[in-house]
Amino acid sequence: ETGVTQSPTHLIKTRGQQVTLRCSSQSGHNTVSWYQQALGQGPQFIFQYYREEENGRGNFPPRFSGLQFPNYSSELNVNALELDDSALYLCASSAPDRSTDTQYFGPGTRLTVL
């Protein structure tokens, strides 16, 4: 167990809807990164939040947005869901202030878009 938690575990939505996924970082970690992992693929970097600011972003459209709260927990919001958004969404926390950028993953949220 990494101490990183995510909710919900599973989610089913329909195309066009909006979804919010949540992540609590490991104690002492102030950085959260979000990834999308399609079946049979490696995780794709969506973005990273450090001290409540976006601190790096991958090649995802603006309908993927996020927030980080003062307690360092984070949300991933996806608007106008598409069928291709069906994937495992992973969050990972790290503590770069401690001279390490090693990321520890939560269990993930499985999103199905119908």
Next chain:
Amino acid sequence: QKEVEQNSGPLSVPEGAIASLNCTYSDRGSQSFFWYRQYSGKSPELIMSIYSNGDKEDGRFTAQLNKASQYVSLLIRDSQPSDSATYLCAVRSNFNKFYFGSGTKLNVKP
């Protein structure tokens, strides 16, 4: 060209053998390198991080980094059936972006 490339496998080795997993990356400015293991239906778990050229050993695992060749490898000694999983190579670029390969599936046969 993908930022991180791995052979998808499957790589099959007998129990007790050495498994060798390889990874190349395209961004010469990459700073940090990681190996993760992922069991089917689970999230990635960290095996090792490496930041400097050379070898880094942790138990049965040895990571090797060659920045000039843009190459990272992972050796697993005395492979066990419980090592059967997908192994993911990850790289942090100069622009604070993280890239994962598609993973190499390892099968360790008893």
